[in-house]
Amino acid sequence: MTAQSQLDLFGIPEKQKKKPIVSPSPEKKPTEYPSPKKKAASETKTVDYHDFPEDLPPSYLVSVMYDGKKQLASLKLYEPVSQKIYFWDDNTGHKPYCLTSLPIEELEKLRRVTGHSGFDHFETVEKFDPLLDKQVTVTKVVTKDPLAIGGRQSGCMRDIIPEDYQKLTGFEEPPKVWESYIRYYQSYIYDNNLAPGMLYKIQKGNLVPVQQTASKDTIEKILSLFPDVEKEFLESVETWARLLESPVPDFRRVALDIEVSSSIVTRVPDPQEAAHPVVCVALFGSDRKKEILILKRDGIENGDKKLPSDAIVTYFDSEKKLLQKLFESLRDYPFVLTFNGDDFDLPYLYNRARNHFSFERNQIPIQVGRRVCRVSHGVHIDLYKFFFNRSIQIYAFGNKYRDITLNAVGTALLELPKIEFEKPLSELSYTELAEYNLRDSEITLDLTAFNDNVVMKLILVLSRIARMPLEDVSRQGVSRWIRNFLYHEHRQRNMLIPNSEDILALKGATSTKAIIKGKKYKGAIVVDPVPGVHFDVAVMDFASLYPSIIKVYNLGYQTLLCKHEECKTNKVPETSHWICTKNKALESLLIGSLRDLRVKWYKPKSKDKTLPKDLQSWYTVIPSALKVILNASYGVFGSPAFGLYCPPVAEATAAIGRHVITQTIEKAKSLGIEVLYGDTDSLFLKNPSPEQIEIMAEWSKTTMEMELEVEKFYRYAVFSSRKKNYLGILKGGGVDVKGMTGKKRHIPLYIKKAFYALEERLEQVQSPADFDEAKKEIKKIIRDRYLRLKQRRWGDSPEELAFHVVLGKPLKDYKKTTPQHVKAALILKKIGYEMKAGDLISFVKVLKDPRVKPVQIASNSEIDVDKYVAYLQSTFDQILDALGLDFEEIIGLTKLERFM
DNA sequence: GCGGACTGCTTACCT
DNA sequence: ACAGGTAAGCAGTCCGCG
Numbered sequence: 001m002t003a004q005s006q007l008d009l010f011g012i013p014e015k016q017k018k019k020p021i022v023s024p025s026p027e028k029k030p031t032e033y034p035s036p037k038k039k040a041a042s043e044t045k046t047v048d049y050h051d052f053p054e055d056l057p058p059s060y061l062v063s064v065m066y067d068g069k070k071q072l073a074s075l076k077l078y079e080p081v082s083q084k085i086y087f088w089d090d091n092t093g094h095k096p097y098c099l100t101s102l103p104i105e106e107l108e109k110l111r112r113v114t115g116h117s118g119f120d121h122f123e124t125v126e127k128f129d130p131l132l133d134k135q136v137t138v139t140k141v142v143t144k145d146p147l148a149i150g151g152r153q154s155g156c157m158r159d160i161i162p163e164d165y166q167k168l169t170g171f172e173e174p175p176k177v178w179e180s181y182i183r184y185y186q187s188y189i190y191d192n193n194l195a196p197g198m199l200y201k202i203q204k205g206n207l208v209p210v211q212q213t214a215s216k217d218t219i220e221k222i223l224s225l226f227p228d229v230e231k232e233f234l235e236s237v238e239t240w241a242r243l244l245e246s247p248v249p250d251f252r253r254v255a256l257d258i259e260v261s262s263s264i265v266t267r268v269p270d271p272q273e274a275a276h277p278v279v280c281v282a283l284f285g286s287d288r289k290k291e292i293l294i295l296k297r298d299g300i301e302n303g304d305k306k307l308p309s310d311a312i313v314t315y316f317d318s319e320k321k322l323l324q325k326l327f328e329s330l331r332d333y334p335f336v337l338t339f340n341g342d343d344f345d346l347p348y349l350y351n352r353a354r355n356h357f358s359f360e361r362n363q364i365p366i367q368v369g370r371r372v373c374r375v376s377h378g379v380h381i382d383l384y385k386f387f388f389n390r391s392i393q394i395y396a397f398g399n400k401y402r403d404i405t406l407n408a409v410g411t412a413l414l415e416l417p418k419i420e421f422e423k424p425l426s427e428l429s430y431t432e433l434a435e436y437n438l439r440d441s442e443i444t445l446d447l448t449a450f451n452d453n454v455v456m457k458l459i460l461v462l463s464r465i466a467r468m469p470l471e472d473v474s475r476q477g478v479s480r481w482i483r484n485f486l487y488h489e490h491r492q493r494n495m496l497i498p499n500s501e502d503i504l505a506l507k508g509a510t511s512t513k514a515i516i517k518g519k520k521y522k523g524a525i526v527v528d529p530v531p532g533v534h535f536d537v538a539v540m541d542f543a544s545l546y547p548s549i550i551k552v553y554n555l556g557y558q559t560l561l562c563k564h565e566e567c568k569t570n571k572v573p574e575t576s577h578w579i580c581t582k583n584k585a586l587e588s589l590l591i592g593s594l595r596d597l598r599v600k601w602y603k604p605k606s607k608d609k610t611l612p613k614d615l616q617s618w619y620t621v622i623p624s625a626l627k628v629i630l631n632a633s634y635g636v637f638g639s640p641a642f643g644l645y646c647p648p649v650a651e652a653t654a655a656i657g658r659h660v661i662t663q664t665i666e667k668a669k670s671l672g673i674e675v676l677y678g679d680t681d682s683l684f685l686k687n688p689s690p691e692q693i694e695i696m697a698e699w700s701k702t703t704m705e706m707e708l709e710v711e712k713f714y715r716y717a718v719f720s721s722r723k724k725n726y727l728g729i730l731k732g733g734g735v736d737v738k739g740m741t742g743k744k745r746h747i748p749l750y751i752k753k754a755f756y757a758l759e760e761r762l763e764q765v766q767s768p769a770d771f772d773e774a775k776k777e778i779k780k781i782i783r784d785r786y787l788r789l790k791q792r793r794w795g796d797s798p799e800e801l802a803f804h805v806v807l808g809k810p811l812k813d814y815k816k817t818t819p820q821h822v823k824a825a826l827i828l829k830k831i832g833y834e835m836k837a838g839d840l841i842s843f844v845k846v847l848k849d850p851r852v853k854p855v856q857i858a859s860n861s862e863i864d865v866d867k868y869v870a871y872l873q874s875t876f877d878q879i880l881d882a883l884g885l886d887f888e889e890i891i892g893l894t895k896l897e898r899f900m
Numbered sequence: 901g902c903g904g905a906c907t908g909c910t911t912a913c914c915t
Numbered sequence: 916a917c918a919g920g921t922a923a924g925c926a927g928t929c930c931g932c933g
Contacts, residue, residue, distance in 0.1 A: 523919030635917030
C-alpha cells in the first residue's frame with residue numbers, strides 16, 4: 001500500500017542492450033525450426049503483410065483481433081529471430097456467442113432471433129452460476145458475427161431476446177442474457193486459454209503453445225515456497241508463475257513522430273481535416289536507425305544544424321512521395337511507437353493520404369478506429385495512453401513524472417529534454433526542424449528502451465496477466481486488466497460470467513457511512529499524530545494489507561452476502577455484511593496467490609544482486625507489474641466501471657482493514673509502546689525495542705494472519721497536528737517529506753527553495769541537542785526569504801513566483817466557481833492560447849483585479865508581495881509548530897504588532 | 901453595504 | 916473510468932448589524 005518504493009522502474013538510463021532473447025531461465029534458442037520464408041516489403045501498392053505460414057517457430061502472441069471480412073479470429077505472432085509479425089487465422093471454427101436463460105424451444109419462437117442474418121445455431125450448455133451458487137442449464141446463442149450479439153446497432157441478440165420474449169409472453173421478468181458485452185477476441189482468448197505475450201508455434205497449420213521446459217526448475221522452486229496450501233491455491237500460483245517466468249523477446253520497433261505546418265501557432269492541426277502538409281517525419285528504430293523525411297517548401301533555409309551522421313535524410317519534392325516512403329519504412333517494423341499517435345499522428349497521416357493524395361486504403365498501413373489507431377502489419381503502442389495511466393504513473397514510476405507530455409515524461413525518465421527554439425516551428429530551417437523532430441522520435445523510442453527496455457517488458461507481462469493483446473493492455477486501465485483476468489478464470493472453470501447489474505441488484509448495498517460526502521462507504525483510519533519532534537521512530541506496515549485481507553477473509557462477489565443461512569453469523573466488523581463459510585471466492589484465490597507470489601518469490605528476487613543483469617532487470621519488472629495490479633485489486637470493487645463491481649467487497653475490505661489496524665494499535669499500547677501516528681496500514685512507533693517489534697510482528701502473524709514488518713527507521717520524525725503531513729529523517733540519512741505544502745507541485749519555486757533549504761538543514765540534526773543550532777539557522781532561512789520578498793528581489797522575472805495548477809476539465813465546465821487558475825486560463829484563452837483539460841496553468845498573484853495573471857504576461861512590478869508572504873507562512877507553519885517556532889516572530893513582528 | 905461564518909468546489913496529496 | 920481520507924485556498928452565500 002505504500003506508494004513510494006525501491007521497486008519502481010525508474011532508474012538512470014542505460015544504453016540499450018543488444019540481445020535477441022532475454023530469458024529468465026536460459027532457453028534454447030528456437031533456431032532448430034525452419035526459418036520462415038522472407039517476404040520483402042515491396043514497393044508496389046500491395047499491402048499483404050498477412051503472411052500465413054504452415055509452420056512457424058516459437059513466436060510471441062501479441063494480438064488477437066476479429067477479421068470482419070473472413071468472420072474469424074485472427075492472431076498476430078511475433079517471431080523473435082526474423083523479428084517479423086506473422087498472422088494466423090483461426091481454424092477451429094470458434095464463433096461468437098452469448099448465453100441466455102431461455103431454453104431452445106422458447107428461443108425458437110422468437111422470429112427475430114432465428115431469422116437474424118447473423119444467427120448460426122443454439123446449443124444447450126451447463127454452467128455454474130456464481131450468484132445463484134448452483135449449476136444451471138443455459139442456451140448458447142451462436143452467431144456468425146460478433147455484431148449480431150451486441151454491436152452498436154440495435155437488433156442484436158442482447159436486446160432482442162429479452163424484448164421479444166417479454167412481448168411474446170407478457171412476463172414481467174425478461175429472460176437473462178449473459179456474456180454479450182465481452183469483446184469477441186477476448187472471448188476467443190478465454191475459450192482457447194490463450195495468453196498474449198506467451199510463446200506459440202504453428203505446426204502444420206495449427207496453433208500450439210510452446211512448453212517452457214527450461215523454466216521447470218524455477219517453477220518447482222517457486223512451488224516449494226508454498227508447502228501446506230490447498231491444491232487449488234497451488235495451481236493458481238503455478239499458472240501465474242508460468243506466465244511470469246517465460247522469456248521476453250527483443251522487440252524490434254520504431255518510434256514515429258510527424259511535424260505538420262500550421263498557420264496558427266497556438267492551435268493543434270485537426271487530424272480529421274488534415275488540411276496542412278506533413279513537412280517532416282522522423283523514424284527512430286530500436287536498432288538506432290534514424291530516418292528523416294523532409295518536404296521541400298518555398299522560402300525555407302537549409303540551416304546549419306548538424307544532424308547525426310548516421311541519420312538517413314531524404315528531401316521530397318512531393319508530399320505524396322514522402323508519405324509513400326514513410327509507409328514503406330513503417331512496414332519494415334513489427335512494432336510502431338508514438339506519443340499520442342492514436343489521436344494525432346496516425347489519423348493525420350491516414351486522412352492526409354486519403355483525402356489529399358487519393359491513396360487506397362490498402363496502400364496505407366494504418367487502420368483508424370474511433371479511439372485507437374492500429375498498424376495493419378503489426379502492433380501500434382501509443383505511449384501517451386500508457387504513461388497517462390494513473391496506476392503506471394504512481395506505482396510503476398513512483399510519480400516521477402507529473403504531467404503527461406513528451407517533454408515532461410522524457411525529462412523525468414530519460415534526462416533527454418526536447419529541443420527548444422525561440423521561434424515558431426514554421427520559421428525553422430530544414431535542419432532545425434529535422435533535429436527537433438528526430439529528438440522527439442528518439443525520446444519516444446527511449447521511453448520504451450531505458451533501463452533495459454522496462455516499459456516493453458512491463459506491457460508484455462501485463463498482457464500475460466490480464467490476457468489482453470498488447471495494444472489493449474497499453475491503452476486501458478487497471479480495472480480492465482483485472483476484469484479480464486477474472487473473466488478468463490470464470491471461463492476456465494465453466495462459470496457463468498455475471499452481469500454487473502445482477503451483482504449490483506443482489507449485493508450492491510453498502511452499510512457504512514463515508515466521512516467524505518458523496519462517497520459510498522467508510523474507508524481507512526488515520527490516527528491523529530502526536531505533534532512535536534520524536535527521536536527513534538520505527539515505521540511498521542502491513543505487507544499488501546488489502547490483498548491480504550481479500551485472501552485471508554475470502555472476499556469476493558460470490559462470498560459476500562451469500563445465500564446460506566448458516567453463514568450469516570460470519571459478520572464483517574462494523575458492517576451488516578457476512579462472508580460465506582462454504583465456498584471459496586475466485587478473487588480471493590487469485591489475488592491471494594498473486595500477492596503471495598509477489599511477497600514470497602518476486603520481492604526477494606528483486607533484491608538479489610547476484611543474478612545476471614538481464615535477470616535482475618526482469619525481476620524488477622515483475623514485482624512492479626504485480627504491485628500495480630495488487631494495489632488496485634481492492635479499489636476496483638468499488639468502481640462502477642469494473643465488470644465485477646461489488647461495493648460490499650470494497651467496503652468489507654476497508655472495514656477489516658480498520659479492524660486490523662485498530663487491534664494492532666491496541667496491542668502496541670498494551671506493550672507500552674507509544675503510537676505516534678498511523679495511516680491505513682502503517683504505524684509509527686516511538687522508540688520500540690527490537691524485542692517489542694518482534695512481538696508485534698509475531699502477534700500479527702499468529703492472531704490475524706497478517707504480515708507486519710518494519711518498513712523504515714527514522715532518526716527523528718516531525719509531526720504537526722495535521723494528518724497525512726509529516727517529515728522524517730531516516731537513520732543513515734535521507735529525508736521523507738509527506739503531504740507538506742512546501743513539496744506540492746503547484747507551489748512557487750521561490751517557496752519550494754526555502755523549504756528545500758530547511759529540509760537540508762534538518763537532515764544534519766543528529767540528536768536533540770543539535771536542534772538549538774538548527775533552529776537558529778532555520779530562522780535565518782525564513783527571514784532571508786521573507787526579506788527578499790519584501791525587497792522584491794526574486795529575480796528578473798516573476799517566473800519563480802508562479803503557481804502551477806492543472807486544468808482539471810475543459811474551461812466551459814467550470815460552472816459553479818471560477819478558481820484562480822481558471823481565471824488565468826481564461827486570460828490565456830483570450831490572447832489566443834488553446835486551453836484544454838490537463839493543461840498546466842502557470843500564474844502569479846497580482847494586486848489588480850482578477851488578482852491573478854498568467855506568468856507569460858506578468859511583470860515584477862504588479863506582484864502582490866503580501867500574498868506570497870502569507871503563502872510562505874502557511875507553508876512553514878506546518879513545520880514550525882512542531883519545532884516550537886513562530887513565523888511572525890521570526891520575520892520580526894513583535895507580539896504587539898501581531899496583535900494589531 | 902460589509903464582514904464574518906459557513907458551505908462547497910477544486911486541486912494536490914497519502915495510503 | 917481502482918478506492919476513501921486529509922489539507923488548503925478560494926468562491927460564493929447567508930445573516931446580522933439600529
